[in-house]
Amino acid sequence: MTDGIMNMEDKELPKSGKVAKITRGALQVVGGAIPFAGGVLSAVAGAWSEGEQEKANRFFEHWIQMLQDELKEKEQTIIEIMARLDLQDEAIAERVESKEYQSLVRKTFREWSGAESEDKRKYIRNILSNAAATQVTSDDVVRLFIDWINQYSEMHFQVIGAIYNSDGITRGQIWSKIGKGSVREDSADADLYKLLFRDLSTGGIIRQHRETDRFGNFISKSTQRRPKGSGTKPLVSAFDNEEGYELTALGRQFVHYAMTDLPLKIEFTNNPEEL
Numbered sequence: 264m265t266d267g268i269m270n271m272e273d274k275e276l277p278k279s280g281k282v283a284k285i286t287r288g289a290l291q292v293v294g295g296a297i298p299f300a301g302g303v304l305s306a307v308a309g310a311w312s313e314g315e316q317e318k319a320n321r322f323f324e325h326w327i328q329m330l331q332d333e334l335k336e337k338e339q340t341i342i343e344i345m346a347r348l349d350l351q352d353e354a355i356a357e358r359v360e361s362k363e364y365q366s367l368v369r370k371t372f373r374e375w376s377g378a379e380s381e382d383k384r385k386y387i388r389n390i391l392s393n394a395a396a397t398q399v400t401s402d403d404v405v406r407l408f409i410d411w412i413n414q415y416s417e418m419h420f421q422v423i424g425a426i427y428n429s430d431g432i433t434r435g436q437i438w439s440k441i442g443k444g445s446v447r448e449d450s451a452d453a454d455l456y457k458l459l460f461r462d463l464s465t466g467g468i469i470r471q472h473r474e475t476d477r478f479g480n481f482i483s484k485s486t487q488r489r490p491k492g493s494g495t496k497p498l499v500s501a502f503d504n505e506e507g508y509e510l511t512a513l514g515r516q517f518v519h520y521a522m523t524d525l526p527l528k529i530e531f532t533n534n535p536e537e538l
Contacts, residue, residue: 340388347392347525386521393520400516427518431472431507438502453501468514472507
């Protein structure tokens with residue numbers, strides 16, 4: 264991997280003034296299109312020497328490649344969404360064309376920088392697919408789910424997945440379920456793990472498991488008094504095996520939308536060589 268990076272950095276760029284002038288010209292055009300930044304960009308473009316421009320060309324090359332990769336990801340995601348929707352179904356076709364759904368799509372692709380991994384890209388794809396095919400929840404809630412993809416890390420979603428369909432699972436059991444090894448209680452990993460639970464609890468995604476009555480009302484826990492003389496209450500471990508956790512209604516809906524993959528309606532390939 265290091266060799267690949269070194270090769271890209273050492274790649275020979277055109278030493279003639281042509282590319283330099285094109286890049287300077289592009290900056291000047293952008294500067295004219297953006298009045299606020301125009302003066303700065305034009306000044307920078309005019310001040311660069313050919314040698315400095317060569318370094319800038321390398322930067323622009325990497326930047327353009329990054330934008331191209333982002334566009335490819337968006338293209339792949341849109342194709343995968345459409346391949347999962349039955350557009351012969353009038354309700355789905357109407358939903359896809361609606362202003363409300365288009366607003367969700369625009370929000371998602373405006374905030375694409377949150378999809379920094381393949382798993383997150385799939386969560387986004389699943390949210391948009393399920394939001395088109397079903398309306399189990401409101402679009403306001405779907406927008407919140409899109410925000411969560413940006414807000415939370417891969418490990419947050421691993422914890423959510425571990426709790427799903429395992430009401431009452433403890434922190435210690437979740438840690439083992441997501442494949443983590445033993446760490447010290449005073450380690451950064453333990454602190455991070457506790458932070459994840461605070462994030463998800465305050466975010467309304469998980470809560471400590473509590474029994475409910477037949478009407479869905481929570482039943483108060485009986486308080487357990489500590490005997491006198493027993494000393495101070497011990498600190499709760501980051502990997503506690505006493506208190507159980509469960510997903511909230513919002514958390515369960517998030518799993519339905521983001522972690523449930525609709526089956527393909529159309530088989531397709533995104534590889535031009537196979538077409």
